[in-house]
Amino acid sequence: MAHGGGGKLMHQLIGKMFLPVFGGAAHEAPHDASVFEIGGQRVAFTTDSFVVRPLFFPGGDLGSLAVHGTVNDLAMAGARPLYLSAGFILEEGLPMETLWRLVSSMQQAAQKAGVQIITGDTKVVDKGKGDGMYINTAGVGVVGHGLKIAPSSVRPGDVILVNGDLGRHGMAIMAVREGLSFESAIESDSAPLAESVLALLRAGLEIHCLRDLTRGGLTSVLNEIAEASALRLQVEEKLIPVRQDVRAACEILGLDPLQVACEGRFAIFLPERDAARALEVLRGQPDAAGACRVGEVTEQAGARVLLKSLLGTQRILDMASGEQLPRIC
Amino acid sequence: MAHGGGGKLMHQLIGKMFLPVFGGAAHEAPHDASVFEIGGQRVAFTTDSFVVRPLFFPGGDLGSLAVHGTVNDLAMAGARPLYLSAGFILEEGLPMETLWRLVSSMQQAAQKAGVQIITGDTKVVDKGKGDGMYINTAGVGVVGHGLKIAPSSVRPGDVILVNGDLGRHGMAIMAVREGLSFESAIESDSAPLAESVLALLRAGLEIHCLRDLTRGGLTSVLNEIAEASALRLQVEEKLIPVRQDVRAACEILGLDPLQVACEGRFAIFLPERDAARALEVLRGQPDAAGACRVGEVTEQAGARVLLKSLLGTQRILDMASGEQLPRIC
Numbered sequence: 001m002a003h004g005g006g007g008k009l010m011h012q013l014i015g016k017m018f019l020p021v022f023g024g025a026a027h028e029a030p031h032d033a034s035v036f037e038i039g040g041q042r043v044a045f046t047t048d049s050f051v052v053r054p055l056f057f058p059g060g061d062l063g064s065l066a067v068h069g070t071v072n073d074l075a076m077a078g079a080r081p082l083y084l085s086a087g088f089i090l091e092e093g094l095p096m097e098t099l100w101r102l103v104s105s106m107q108q109a110a111q112k113a114g115v116q117i118i119t120g121d122t123k124v125v126d127k128g129k130g131d132g133m134y135i136n137t138a139g140v141g142v143v144g145h146g147l148k149i150a151p152s153s154v155r156p157g158d159v160i161l162v163n164g165d166l167g168r169h170g171m172a173i174m175a176v177r178e179g180l181s182f183e184s185a186i187e188s189d190s191a192p193l194a195e196s197v198l199a200l201l202r203a204g205l206e207i208h209c210l211r212d213l214t215r216g217g218l219t220s221v222l223n224e225i226a227e228a229s230a231l232r233l234q235v236e237e238k239l240i241p242v243r244q245d246v247r248a249a250c251e252i253l254g255l256d257p258l259q260v261a262c263e264g265r266f267a268i269f270l271p272e273r274d275a276a277r278a279l280e281v282l283r284g285q286p287d288a289a290g291a292c293r294v295g296e297v298t299e300q301a302g303a304r305v306l307l308k309s310l311l312g313t314q315r316i317l318d319m320a321s322g323e324q325l326p327r328i329c
Numbered sequence: 330m331a332h333g334g335g336g337k338l339m340h341q342l343i344g345k346m347f348l349p350v351f352g353g354a355a356h357e358a359p360h361d362a363s364v365f366e367i368g369g370q371r372v373a374f375t376t377d378s379f380v381v382r383p384l385f386f387p388g389g390d391l392g393s394l395a396v397h398g399t400v401n402d403l404a405m406a407g408a409r410p411l412y413l414s415a416g417f418i419l420e421e422g423l424p425m426e427t428l429w430r431l432v433s434s435m436q437q438a439a440q441k442a443g444v445q446i447i448t449g450d451t452k453v454v455d456k457g458k459g460d461g462m463y464i465n466t467a468g469v470g471v472v473g474h475g476l477k478i479a480p481s482s483v484r485p486g487d488v489i490l491v492n493g494d495l496g497r498h499g500m501a502i503m504a505v506r507e508g509l510s511f512e513s514a515i516e517s518d519s520a521p522l523a524e525s526v527l528a529l530l531r532a533g534l535e536i537h538c539l540r541d542l543t544r545g546g547l548t549s550v551l552n553e554i555a556e557a558s559a560l561r562l563q564v565e566e567k568l569i570p571v572r573q574d575v576r577a578a579c580e581i582l583g584l585d586p587l588q589v590a591c592e593g594r595f596a597i598f599l600p601e602r603d604a605a606r607a608l609e610v611l612r613g614q615p616d617a618a619g620a621c622r623v624g625e626v627t628e629q630a631g632a633r634v635l636l637k638s639l640l641g642t643q644r645i646l647d648m649a650s651g652e653q654l655p656r657i658c
Contacts, residue, residue: 048450125380136378138465
């Protein structure tokens with residue numbers, strides 16, 4: 001079970017089993033989307049399955065999540081998402097109204113994200129064998145930029161930006177699951193990110209790396225990048241935006257907000273000189289008013305992530321392992 | 330549950346719910362793959378989820394099936410399959426050895442089919458919520474021909490060919506499930522079909538329509554084409570190849586071999602003048618030595634399929650409905 005949470009065990013599973021078997025020539029490194037060329041055009045391709053419970057939660061549902069997740073994986077390659085596939089695994093007995101609501105939500109999310117769902121498949125499994133409904137989406141997009149957006153492009157001196165407050169998606173899910181109630185419900189941050197990324201690219205910024213902060217949250221992403229680039233990353237707790245209600249819910253459940261999944265948040269690595277302009281561009285995008293700088297890539301070698309805490313102390317921000325990470329994306 | 334079998338109820342579900350919501354401009358008609366243009370190149374895109382039990386069966390397993398299924402959906406659009414995605418939903422407690430065997434089988438099947446699996450995703454669900462393992466694959470291929478391969482291209486006078494004996498995949502699965510034993514096990518026909526299709530295209534034949542004979546078997550495909558083209562199709566039972574052991578297993582289980590799923594068989598619709606050459610090309614392909622003509626499209630209007638039985642009588646070959654169709658693909 002611990003293999004599904006997005007932490008160390010998952011990385012080991014992917015590293016040991018899937019990459020040696022599947023990693024074709026087109027697949028440079030473990031990344032959100034693979035890029036290949038068709039007709040002289042660079043094309044990004046990615047897939048994700050969505051198994052989150054409950055099916056409906058404040059700020060979203062499994063259907064919109066399945067669209068945003070794949071759109072965002074394409075966006076992290078700097079691609080303009082164009083087409084999605086949708087594979088439904090339905091458990092016998094799923095109310096048709098539930099299916100209809102989720103399908104309609106997908107359609108709305110696709111429209112909002114500027115993509116078309118053009119191919120699909122439906123399978124029904126025996127009652128008790130499917131937990132209501134699972135959705136897989138795969139996506140195809142076109143890469144218009146000439147940059148190499150990848151962990152290996154990250155350089156000492158790069159700054160690390162995020163597009164808003166962290167942890168809302170995960171805590172929206174967990175609050176429902178655990179029956180926590182607050183004055184107002186925590187709403188998921190689930191949202192499509194392609195427009196923000198394309199706006200950054202249009203502004204001519206030298207983007208080195210992009211990552212959506214899904215499973216394992218900011219902590220997992222920073223550790224992946226540190227490992228892949230063999231560089232030391234430094235973030236400051238006081239710069240990292242976490243809403244008070246999210247922080248409170250995390251405290252009650254014993255979770256670290258920096259390890260909680262988002263579905264509409266991403267980290268941007270780019271040179272210091274482009275940081276101010278990038279923040280200006282991001283803050284002009286929907287849902288990114290709270291974009292800010294959270295840290296930088298240091299000159300020091302050594303693949304690790306350091307957090308300067310609110311108290312001014314410094315500690316290693318290690319990747320979460322196994323069961324600490326509830327499956328919420 | 331009856332919605333998953335590939336018969337009438339599934340067609341209604343797709344027709345009523347998914348097509349009005351999703352059917353974008355790029356999606357001409359309900360078909361195995363959707364085609365769009367990127368960089369002046371026509372690209373086919375498709376997806377399929379694989380939920381068959383048992384995970385291993387004579388002649389194949391869930392892994393190779395997940396590759397063949399999507400490769401074949403691309404092939405039915407006349408596309409050369411290039412890249413696949415793989416989305417795994419694993420049930421907690423699945424032995425790692427099982428996963429490893431299936432992943433290795435996918436890799437071998439991909440290599441044999443000339444495709445690369447370049448992007449993937451793994452989710453783990455709670456024990457009891459996933460039935461071992463589900464695999465979704467999506468596929469991208471390039472369309473090199475200028476034909477319109479679609480039910481709407483089918484014409485009166487077209488002949489109907491198949492590339493070999495029918496029903497082996499379904500009965501391989503059912504024999505294991507039902508504990509039937511024969512002198513030698515019935516082996517699934519699961520195989521990649523792209524090379525056969527590309528050989529037909531290279532031969533310059535005027536292919537009107539292609540369909541793989543998966544859920545619902547030949548009967549379902551013929552009824553779909555009859556409905557979509559508003560033409561009457563006529564097939565002859567004595568021309569339709571079904572192996573003796575498959576026929577016997579069908580009789581024991583009360584199944585009609587013409588409704589049983591194959592995973593390496595397809596139907597070809599093309600003009601009479603091209604039929605002999607098509608059969609010659611097919612018979613030069615692996616697993617297609619038994620390619621033959623099974624019927625034709627008649628001049629008569631009226632969307633229905635007529636079967637001339639072994640006794641010389643004629644009856645309507647109606648699409649199976651619901652529970653008669655075990656989910657075996």
